[in-house]
Amino acid sequence: MKNKVVIITGGSSGIGKALAEVFGKNGSKIMITGRHAGDLAQAVADLKADGIEAVGFNGDVSLESDNQKMAGEAIRIFGRIDVLIANAGITMRALFEEVNMAVVRKVMDINFFGALYATQACLPEIKKNKGSIIGISSIAGFRGLPARTGYSASKFALNGFLEVLRTELLHEGVHVLTASPGFTASNIRKRALTKDGSVQGESPRDEQSMMTAEACAQHIYRATVKRKTILILTTQGKFTVWLNKWFPSLTDRLVYGVMAKEANAPLR
Numbered sequence: 479m480k481n482k483v484v485i486i487t488g489g490s491s492g493i494g495k496a497l498a499e500v501f502g503k504n505g506s507k508i509m510i511t512g513r514h515a516g517d518l519a520q521a522v523a524d525l526k527a528d529g530i531e532a533v534g535f536n537g538d539v540s541l542e543s544d545n546q547k548m549a550g551e552a553i554r555i556f557g558r559i560d561v562l563i564a565n566a567g568i569t570m571r572a573l574f575e576e577v578n579m580a581v582v583r584k585v586m587d588i589n590f591f592g593a594l595y596a597t598q599a600c601l602p603e604i605k606k607n608k609g610s611i612i613g614i615s616s617i618a619g620f621r622g623l624p625a626r627t628g629y630s631a632s633k634f635a636l637n638g639f640l641e642v643l644r645t646e647l648l649h650e651g652v653h654v655l656t657a658s659p660g661f662t663a664s665n666i667r668k669r670a671l672t673k674d675g676s677v678q679g680e681s682p683r684d685e686q687s688m689m690t691a692e693a694c695a696q697h698i699y700r701a702t703v704k705r706k707t708i709l710i711l712t713t714q715g716k717f718t719v720w721l722n723k724w725f726p727s728l729t730d731r732l733v734y735g736v737m738a739k740e741a742n743a744p745l746r
């Protein structure tokens with residue numbers, strides 16, 4: 479990864495920030511993106527303090543034009559793009575019968591369309607350089623989670639997109655990785671949208687007991703270097719995907735039980 483140019487959407491927090499650190503420490507030149515300029519500037523400063531060549535791009539992945547500007551800026555500053563990590567994402571927590579559809583649409587716009595826009599904007603450069611496109615999906619892209627309809631649907635859609643992309647690019651030398659973390663400590667649950675679109679404000683799960691963002695990023699880095707196509711993380715995540723394949727009805731009951739135990743769970 480030495481001297482490779484890596485764009486990480488949503489690199490100012492959590493898994494994206496940890497990915498910037500691990501790719502940067504292995505010699506890559508980094509562009510991270512995000513909507514909140516203050517968080518982005520702090521994350522860039524942290525990377526630079528670690529001796530990493532990094533820049534920030536203040537933009538919203540759900541706006542197609544921001545993604546084109548992002549790719550243009552990376553080429554202007556670094557001269558090329560080798561790896562895109564489509565990581566920016568948000569989640570929601572509400573029962574389907576109660577959720578305002580604007581919440582589902584926002585989650586789809588960021589998690590699904592955001593990844594498509596970023597990929598299309600970077601694809602000509604990545605094809606030229608025979609690089610990598612990494613989509614950060616989720617276990618929720620293999621097994622739907624109750625009270626996360628919009629989130630699960632966005633990740634199932636992302637998985638379908640990445641599978642087709644990988645196949646379309648089979649003879650182009652482009653590597654496509656679907657990386658699916660399990661529960662990982664980050665800000666995503668604090669920032670989750672509730673049924674009316676307000677921010678949840680705190681995590682309903684024990685973040686301390688989860689995989690760290692740094693460990694998650696190490697796994698994704700290694701899978702990128704090895705040009706793997708699918709990465710499923712955490713023991714619980716691997717078990718859930720396996721169980722759902724062979725025992726889907728049992729998995730319905732187990733998943734319901736796990737999610738109903740969350741603090742203030744909307745499940746009855």
Ligand SMILES: NC(=O)c1ccc[n+]([C@@H]2O[C@H](COP(=O)([O-])OP(=O)(O)OC[C@H]3O[C@@H](n4cnc5c(N)ncnc54)[C@H](OP(=O)(O)O)[C@@H]3O)[C@@H](O)[C@H]2O)c1
Pocket residue numbers: 487488489490491492493494511512513514515517537538539540565566567568588592614615616617658659660661662663664665666667669
């Ligand atoms: N943490 C987990 O348990 C977990 C599990 C499976 C998959 N994932 C996936 O991992 C990815 C990263 O999540 P995380 O857990 O690291 O969450 P996080 O700590 O909340 O970080 C999310 C990042 O995405 C950025 N972002 C959000 N919306 C954006 C937008 N519209 N445009 C540009 N940037 C945007 C945020 O910055 P701004 O808010 O400033 O824009 C932030 O930098 C997501 O795709 C998530 O679905 C997470």
